[in-house]
Amino acid sequence: MAELEKKLAILRQAIDAVDDELLELIRKRARLAGQVGEAKQGSVDAPFYVPSREASIIRRLLARNATAATSAHESKIPDEAIHGIYREIIGACLALEHPMTIAYLGPEGTFSHSAASRQFGSTAKYLPCSSLAQVFDEVEAGRATYGVVPVENAFEGAVTPTLDQFADMERDIFICAEVQLSIHHHLFTYAESLADIDVVMSHPQPLGQCRGWLAEHLPNAQMLEASSTIRAAQIVDEAKAAASPTLDWQRCAVIGPYSIVDRSGLPLMQRNIEDFHDNTTRFFVIGQHDSPPSGEDKTSLVMSIRDEPGALHSLISSFADRHIGLTRIESRPSKKKLWEYVFFADIQGHRDDAAVAEAIAEISSRPGGFIKVLGSYPVSKPL
Numbered sequence: 001m002a003e004l005e006k007k008l009a010i011l012r013q014a015i016d017a018v019d020d021e022l023l024e025l026i027r028k029r030a031r032l033a034g035q036v037g038e039a040k041q042g043s044v045d046a047p048f049y050v051p052s053r054e055a056s057i058i059r060r061l062l063a064r065n066a067t068a069a070t071s072a073h074e075s076k077i078p079d080e081a082i083h084g085i086y087r088e089i090i091g092a093c094l095a096l097e098h099p100m101t102i103a104y105l106g107p108e109g110t111f112s113h114s115a116a117s118r119q120f121g122s123t124a125k126y127l128p129c130s131s132l133a134q135v136f137d138e139v140e141a142g143r144a145t146y147g148v149v150p151v152e153n154a155f156e157g158a159v160t161p162t163l164d165q166f167a168d169m170e171r172d173i174f175i176c177a178e179v180q181l182s183i184h185h186h187l188f189t190y191a192e193s194l195a196d197i198d199v200v201m202s203h204p205q206p207l208g209q210c211r212g213w214l215a216e217h218l219p220n221a222q223m224l225e226a227s228s229t230i231r232a233a234q235i236v237d238e239a240k241a242a243a244s245p246t247l248d249w250q251r252c253a254v255i256g257p258y259s260i261v262d263r264s265g266l267p268l269m270q271r272n273i274e275d276f277h278d279n280t281t282r283f284f285v286i287g288q289h290d291s292p293p294s295g296e297d298k299t300s301l302v303m304s305i306r307d308e309p310g311a312l313h314s315l316i317s318s319f320a321d322r323h324i325g326l327t328r329i330e331s332r333p334s335k336k337k338l339w340e341y342v343f344f345a346d347i348q349g350h351r352d353d354a355a356v357a358e359a360i361a362e363i364s365s366r367p368g369g370f371i372k373v374l375g376s377y378p379v380s381k382p383l
């Protein structure tokens with residue numbers, strides 16, 4: 001035992017010395033980022049937040065980590081850890097350059113909150129909003145520096161209220177980054193067993209993402225939609241506190257993120273009830289500018305075409321003819337004319353790439369054609 005204690009004391013002393021070095025290096029990095037911030041001060045063309053630079057830093061470090069020599073008893077540090085550590089360091093440097101306020105669909109603890117803090121770290125200030133429209137409003141009015149909004153789920157599809165905000169041509173908002181977040185849903189309830197649950201409450205997206213599990217385990221329960229998963233938990237807790245006669249909180253369950261355990265009295269009954277275990281939601285970071293090229297980018301567009309045969313085909317061929325990959329296409333009613341649509345598309349490449357710029361120019365020059373670039377941003381990997 002004394003031998004072990006001695007060994008541990010030596011190793012811990014060495015760790016303390018490395019931590020001191022790390023802290024000095026982080027402080028040195030922050031001073032350099034501070035100088036970058038001073039150089040940018042007052043220039044409208046040089047935003048403080050540069051997603052393309054952040055993406056290049058992280059991609060370079062991940063590649064370095066992948067090829068770093070590891071001995072037989074030294075395992076590779078997982079990519080997620082490198083990503084998380086550097087996101088936090090860069091977030092702290094960015095906040096020192098310029099205070100950041102990030103708007104998201106609240107309350108605290110939602111998946112949007114997780115996506116926002118993954119991107120900006122714990123140094124930023126977060127502004128929970130009661131609707132997606134409010135997230136856009138806060139960013140547009142400059143009360144928030146950036147916003148984070150869900151755009152699509154890999155299995156449930158588009159988050160249409162977000163698309164509708166982008167379809168609003170009056171909005172002066174750009175997409176500057178994407179965040180892909182792994183999503184796990186859990187069932188919380190005061191009920192004793194599944195047989196005692198009559199009502200399941202959540203945001204419509206989680207209800208859809210757990211449809212199969214619900215059909216199998218709670219086929220007779222009524223589904224109630226709330227503005228967010230955390231709001232659903234609050235509603236059940238409020239009903240309990242007020243001994244509500246209208247909502248039988250004892251027979252109610254909520255589907256939502258694990259963070260509910262810290263924000264509600266609701267006990268966790270069942271973990272990971274999502275139908276697909278690689279369930280992932282994609283979020284956009286919105287702001288007043290998009291991102292310069294990072295070497296691996298996507299561009300999001302909203303387009304409309306004249307209602308005539310072959311119109312959609314000709315739109316798509318503007319990209320296909322130039323070998324530009326189309327990674328998503330979605331239609332939404334234009335809400336201006338009956339059966340008229342706008343199309344949302346994500347393409348590979350940056351709007352500054354010659355081929356992308358040509359395709360965009362070709363579509364906008366077509367009679368009745370309209371195209372708006374919502375933004376170019378670095379491609380991200382699921383986390």
Ligand SMILES: O=C(O)C(=O)C[C@]1(C(=O)O)C=C[C@@H](O)C=C1
Pocket residue numbers: 033036037048049050051053054057089090093094097
């Ligand atoms: O390189 C910059 O432009 C910086 O502002 C520095 C830095 C960083 O910490 O590395 C900080 C924030 C930006 O989003 C990108 C990078």
